[in-house]
Each structure stands twice: as structure tokens, then as C-alpha cells.
Amino acid sequence: MTTSATLLTLDSDPTKLGDFQARIDVLCRDAGLDASAAGELTTAIIEAVTNSIKHGYRGEPGHPITVHWRCARDRIDIEIRDRAPPPPAGFLDRTEMPPPAAQSGRGMAIIRAYTDTASYARVGDENVLNLTRRL
Amino acid sequence: MQFEHESRDGIDIVRLPERLMMADAADAKAQLKAIVLEGRGRLVLDLTRTGFMDSSGCGTLVGSLQTARKQGGDVYLFGMGNNVRALFELTKLHTIFRIFDDEETALRAMH
Numbered sequence: 320m321t322t323s324a325t326l327l328t329l330d331s332d333p334t335k336l337g338d339f340q341a342r343i344d345v346l347c348r349d350a351g352l353d354a355s356a357a358g359e360l361t362t363a364i365i366e367a368v369t370n371s372i373k374h375g376y377r378g379e380p381g382h383p384i385t386v387h388w389r390c391a392r393d394r395i396d397i398e399i400r401d402r403a404p405p406p407p408a409g410f411l412d413r414t415e416m417p418p419p420a421a422q423s424g425r426g427m428a429i430i431r432a433y434t435d436t437a438s439y440a441r442v443g444d445e446n447v448l449n450l451t452r453r454l
Numbered sequence: 455m456q457f458e459h460e461s462r463d464g465i466d467i468v469r470l471p472e473r474l475m476m477a478d479a480a481d482a483k484a485q486l487k488a489i490v491l492e493g494r495g496r497l498v499l500d501l502t503r504t505g506f507m508d509s510s511g512c513g514t515l516v517g518s519l520q521t522a523r524k525q526g527g528d529v530y531l532f533g534m535g536n537n538v539r540a541l542f543e544l545t546k547l548h549t550i551f552r553i554f555d556d557e558e559t560a561l562r563a564m565h
Contacts, residue, residue, distance in 0.1 A: 333477035340473065340506055358537030365508050369476045419546040422516050425509035432544055
């Protein structure tokens, strides 16, 4: 397995998420993930990007999100950057799944369940979320 | 996005699309709510085409379930693929929805 890297950029337009999901799914399968693992990692990335759009950019199109995908021998590293205001402190710690009857609030718990590590940093005026998934 | 919808013996059957995500969530919720309120609150959702769903999609389905149950009805699901089923188990949604393998079984159970 050779190391590969791909940089994806997308607009904060929610209607673009479908095509982006398809693209991420292809990357996952090309990296050797089986259908189940590809589905999980794709979902985690979509949840993270959706959070950027919905909470960071308040659903407003026209703002940049970059996803840097790096596939190494034993893992996949995903870095998601946006220029939205910083998220609330401790947002990454919301790992508990809401009750089944909840209509929202599952995103972060899904991200944490479907990835091996998640970390956040504010770098200049950018939010930088790093996710990893072991192969 | 307009859902395919038919009524059969007082049961509303809706064919969900390939993806159920954030962009469609508000519209999907509104459509399903309207179908439930205009019908008898008995809704069967076909997920055979739904290869991808995220938490927004989960919220949409939960919303339709709550609307249906307030009407004295229910929402049954069928045709769930492996990835959506795994998400349901992670989020424990499989504990509040009845899920069937195929349409006829779901419809028989709804009667």
C-alpha cells in the first residue's frame, strides 16, 4: 500500500453533500476499506462536514471547506478545515448518543464511534478537525 | 426532492431516495408529516434504494414516527441496507422502529 493524498474542496452548500459523499465513498474503497468500514468512515466525514455547514456557517452557502485525505500504510488521516467561528468548548467530548427519540444531536457521537481518533485545533482563523481510521 | 408515494388499503407507502442527508432533511420532514396527517397515520417507508443516511436522515425518520404515533399510527421500515442498519444499531433507532425485510411483510404487519 503506497501513501496517497487527495485534497478536496467544497462549498458550504448543503446540496453539494451528495456528490461529496459519493467521492469520499470511492476514496474509502480505493484505500481498501470493506463496504462496512467505508460506510462508517464516509458517514463520519459527512457528519463532520455537515457540522461545518450547519453550525459553523449556519447553513449559508458560499464558504470554503477543505478536506485533506491522506492514506498511509496502516491508517487514513482526514483533516477538515473551515473558516467558520470556533465551535463551543468541549464539543468533541459529546460522545454520548442521544436517546433514540431525539430528533437531532447524534452527529458528534457518530463521528467518535466511526473513527479511531478525533482532535480539534483553531489555527489562525481556521477550524481544523483531524480524524483517523485505522486500516 | 419529491418522494414517490402511494396509498394502499389505508396505508401510505413512501419510497425513500438514494441518500437522506442534511440538504433534504427539512423538506423530507415536511413531506412525511403531510403524508401522515393527510392519511391515517400508517406509514411504511421503503429504504431499498437508500444506500446512505446520516444523522439528519435519522432525525427525519424519528420526526415522522412521532407525528404518526400522535395520530395513533406508526411508521414501519423495510428494505434496509447494511450501512443504514449499522447506523440504526449504533443510534439505537432499531429499538423504536419496526423493521422488516420486505414490503409485503411490512404491510401485513401494519394491517
